[in-house]
Amino acid sequence: MFESLTRVPPDPILGVSAAFQKDPSTDKVDLGVGVYKDEAGKTPVPRAVRRAEQDLIAAQTTKAYLSPVGNPGFNTQVAALTFGVDLAGRKADLSLAQAPGGSGALHLGALFLAAARAGSIAYVSDPTWANHLPLLGAAGLKVERYPYYDAHTNGLAFDRMLGFLDALPADSVVVLHACCHNPTGQDLDVAQWQAVAEVLAKRRLLPFVDMAYQGLGEDLDRDAASIRLIAKAVPEMLVAVSCSKNFGVYRERTGLLAVVSANTEQASIHAGQLGRIARTVWSMPPDHGAAVVDRVLATPELRQEWVTELTHMANRINSLRSLLAEKLTTASGADFGWIKQQRGMFSRLPLRAEQVVTLREQHHIYMAPDGRINIAGISPANCTRVAESIATVMKAG
Helix, strand or coil: CCCCCCCCCCCHHHHHHHHHHHCCCCCCEECCCCCCCCCCCCCCCCHHHHHHHHHHHHHCCCCCCCCCCCCHHHHHHHHHHHHHHHHHHHHHHEEEEEECHHHHHHHHHHHHHHHHCCCCEEEEEECCCCCHHHHHHCCCCEEEEEECEECCCCEECHHHHHHHHCCCCCCCEEEEECCCCCCCCCCCCHHHHHHHHHHHHHHCCEEEEEECCCCCCCCHHHHCHHHHHHHHHCCCEEEEEECHHHHCCHHHCCEEEEEECCCHHHHHHHHHHHHHHHHHHCCCCCCHHHHHHHHHHHCHHHHHHHHHHHHHHHHHHHHHHHHHHHHHHHHHCCCCCHHHHCCCCEEECCCCHHHHHHHHHHHCEECCCCCEEEHHHCCCCCHHHHHHHHHHHHHHC
C-alpha cells in the first residue's frame, strides 16, 4: 500500500541545523534556524515565563479539556496585545482561536478561507517564509507572489508592490508580514503601511497578517502598527500570531488566530466555523504554553518583567545589526549599511547558493541556502570572523 511514497527531501532550514550539529569544529557558527539566542549562544526561557510556569504548576488542579478554540484568557490577552486600544472599537467583531503555534494559526486561517471560498488565491511576498507555501497550499489555497524585495538595492520594491496589489481582483487574499519580515528583515514604514491599507480597502482585498515577532523589531506597539492601521481600514481581516519568539515558548506551540468580521452577527458565525475546523485537525490545542502566556500578561509584575526582557532582546538584536553592518563594510569594502535599517532576527545576504556551501564547508558558518541569516546567532565574539569569512567568499566570486 505504501510503495508509491517517495523520500521527502530535507527541509532546507532544519537541514542546516542538522549539519551544524554534526560539525565537530569548535569555531562553528549557526546563523540558520530562526530562534533567539543570548550572549552565550543559548535560547533562554524568559524569567517571567519561568515564574509563571512555577505559579501555574502550583495552582493548577486539573488537565481537563478546554475547547477547540482553546484558553479564553489567553485568547483575550493576546488579542489585546495585538490590536491594542483599537480592540475596543471592534471587540465584538472578533473571533479568536488558540492554535498550535503561529504555523497552526496560519493553517487554521487557510482552512477557514478555503471553507469560505474554495479555490481562493493567496498572494505572498517575494520572498516569504518558506513554510507559508505548504501551510496555505495544503489547506487548498492557490499561492501566488507579489513583488516585495529588490535584491539589487537590498531594499523594498514598494512601488511595484503597491501597483501589483492595486491591480488584484476583489476578494484576493494578501498575506502580509506585520513586522520583522522573514527572510529579509525589510519592513514597511508607517506611511507605506497606510498606503497599503488604503489599497486593501479600495480593492476589497482580504489581508491575512502574520505576526511572529511582536516586540523584537521596535517595541510591542510599533511592531503591531501595521495590524492596527489595517483593522481601521478594512471590514474583514485575519491575523495569525506566534508567541514562540517573544515569550520563548517555542516547543510549547502557542499561537492565536484572530478573524475580524464585518459585524457582530458574522463574528458569531465565524467563531463557530473556527471551532468546527479546529475540532477536525487537532481537536483541542495544547494548553500549557497558552496558560503561561495568559498568566504573564494578566499579572502586572510578570508582565512588566517580560516587557523589560523583551526590550533587552530587541535592543541586542539591533545592536548586533549595527555591528555586523560595520564589520562587513570594513571587511568587504562594500556598503552594508542597509542591514542597520532592517528589523527583527533576519537579513538576507547577497550570496549565491554555492557561496553559502563554501562558508559552511571552509569556514564552518551555517545559514539558509538563500543567504538568510539569523542576526541573533552573531555575537561580539564571533562577528569579526563571520564578517571576514563572508567577505572572503564574496571576493572570491
